[in-house]
Amino acid sequence: MSDALVAALTDLAALLGPRLSTAPAVLAQHAQSESLIRAGAPQAVAFPETTAEVSRIAQICHRHRLPMTGWGAGTSLEGHALPLRGGVTIDFSRMDALLSVDVDDMRARLQPGLTREALNTQLRATGLFFPVDPGANASLGGMAMTRASGTTAVRYGTMRDNVLALEVVLADGQIIRTGSAAPKSSAGYDLTALMVGSEGTLGLVTELTLRLHGQPEAVSAAACAFPDLASAVECVIATIQTGIPMARIEFLDEATVAACNAHSGLALPLAPLLLVEFHGSPRGVKEDAARFGSIAAEFGSQGFDWASQQEDRTRLWKMRHAAYPAILATRPGAKAIVTDVCVPISRLAEAVTETRADIDDSPLPGPILGHVGDGNFHAILLVDPNDPSEVAVAKRLANRMAERALRLGGTISGEHGIGIGKLALMPQEHGQAWAVMAAIKRALDPHNLLNPGKLVPGR
């Protein structure tokens, strides 16, 4: 351990007492994630309880030039929160308070460690909810940093649209506030939007103000099966273009449906499936569903399996959210490489069919599913983690998916972010604009202390 590191850890221990840990188990826990990706471990983990403490931690790290990596709930899929160069991981799990709910302005102020499920539980009595739903019970700070979205983005937008304001601790410990409580502003650079999706490389978020939405008066949901993959995806395209206000429109290919049936004890028809949900007035929901139904019929849908009761809907979405473990369970001992691309709606059928064919030509199982209403889909490639050749095949498939998305005018990541897994693809997507990102990073974090090695060209 270098002298600088010892000095820094001494200062941090003086500040945090037992809330600074160097226990091997704690370090190891912060060196792994959902994904197969592994990097180094942090040298210490800090558990701050206040913004002032985060600021003091950053001051100490800044003085001793020690890397800082934020940690939310550890659910990221690209290794965002795994430190590449050691240093201190700042675990926000003790900063999980819902600070205030402003029902009149439909807003909540909260700490970054609060998870989305905990937020919605606490909001239940207000008639409001926070819609962004990436599946995992992620922390809201982590969701902001990844620019997460999920099943409801087609209706309610992503974190880009639902983060109104932030409190951020900068690399040197300075505390800034971005945004305001007004619904809009044209007063200067949109620092809130710059921070959202910055993966902890520009600052440590210590408070978020989120937009809330009214719980819909009526909700109805349905599963509907299609004769083939192309018909299901073409139906999505037609639906979105008709402007029916879908609250969710999720695609599951046949392999995903089979896995879900086995895992959740369901008996969905073994065919490409769309799960749809409508939010609105009782009459509006009926109208929307009828319009969707006639489009689905045109594409050969075998009819609806309606879920108008709350319990049926809960079962349906629980099944959808359990798709990931369900797919993992189809190959015992396997790990998943989860891909994530997003293309223009008009190119979705092309993107999904080509991807399906590419995976079918490989030796790996790789069910496809996605938030197709905004052109976003995933393949879950199952590999034996101890077989380097399988891992290599999966990585090649994933890279071809990303390159295909770029060729079709899309992006290498719809919602999972870049982390460690996709860094090498950044220049292909952004060209010269990647250097602009690097210039911004240098301007805000000249000593490269905030999650160094991520998101921008290596330094």
Place this chain on the structure above:
Amino acid sequence: MSDALVAALTDLAALLGPRLSTAPAVLAQHAQSESLIRAGAPQAVAFPETTAEVSRIAQICHRHRLPMTGWGAGTSLEGHALPLRGGVTIDFSRMDALLSVDVDDMRARLQPGLTREALNTQLRATGLFFPVDPGANASLGGMAMTRASGTTAVRYGTMRDNVLALEVVLADGQIIRTGSAAPKSSAGYDLTALMVGSEGTLGLVTELTLRLHGQPEAVSAAACAFPDLASAVECVIATIQTGIPMARIEFLDEATVAACNAHSGLALPLAPLLLVEFHGSPRGVKEDAARFGSIAAEFGSQGFDWASQQEDRTRLWKMRHAAYPAILATRPGAKAIVTDVCVPISRLAEAVTETRADIDDSPLPGPILGHVGDGNFHAILLVDPNDPSEVAVAKRLANRMAERALRLGGTISGEHGIGIGKLALMPQEHGQAWAVMAAIKRALDPHNLLNPGKLVPGR
């Protein structure tokens, strides 16, 4: 004229021929705007026709360290496009092509000099439209740079929400692309959002990709009068909180209504007025209007003046858009200082009533109107431009409005931007975050050549 300037102008003339002008009339035309604000004039005005030319212009200016200021339609209200330090004004009026319309993905790619009215005229046959409507027939590049919004933002969002991708020429002439054609992305810093609202201080926008929306199946609109200002504003708050999907909800105080009646030959009741519009299915529009009607009745509304026919609606919104000249006409020879603040919806009544009282206590006429559905309103303060004491009174009123907005958790600018007029208020709104904006500006434009002196702390 310095040697460097002569050399730069020689290079620019060689590039552009007669499309570089130093004619006094052309320089003078680019030294004035809608507002009372005046600064210096440019030393030359360039009229590029291609991105490559804009890039070459920037290279020349960069080499000779000559300031560059973009110019759209000259409709900005805070002097954004008036050069503070001379140099070259880059007038985008010849770059006004609609490059492509992608009906399937509901997107248009266009050059920055195209105006919003010209875009919508060209879109008419497609069934799509671009909703952002600041009133003036501004250029879309200018609207992006100001982060403009207007009457329909409550339903369709602002330029922040409707600019999907940009092509930008940087200070040194490099050309970058931000965003993609996918509906969403989590691949790196959101440079599109950073550029939108940057008022030409980070780059020159040479191409925009905008989100289009389906023309609504049915539209209905109405004017409805209220017994007093507070009732009208309280009605807005209740309406927004109920979640009725208003397409527009505009407030006009009694003085504004009087001016509009006189100017547009109407006979609207002399009372605080809300103009509302609903977009949707024929049945949905009826339901929404009925729900709004019962809320309005609770706040003492004198009933609706319905405009279900296209011609009646056109007259109504023409009147609203003519409110500015109508108000100007009430005091011949006067000029207007137009203010622009935005507050949380819950504080709107407080903000509008206090502002009304403050103006009533002053010697100046100052009708109030605004896009109250998102907490945004304006006072149009009429002054004798040759009477410095009146101008000083108006500026004090405007500053108090901005400070009141900040006290209520709002912003100093909802949609007009900062320009020259509001620069002094920036530290009050942003505190330490203003220095972060300055750091970003230095990183992207180290020689301070792009619209220097604007938006960030002076250098």
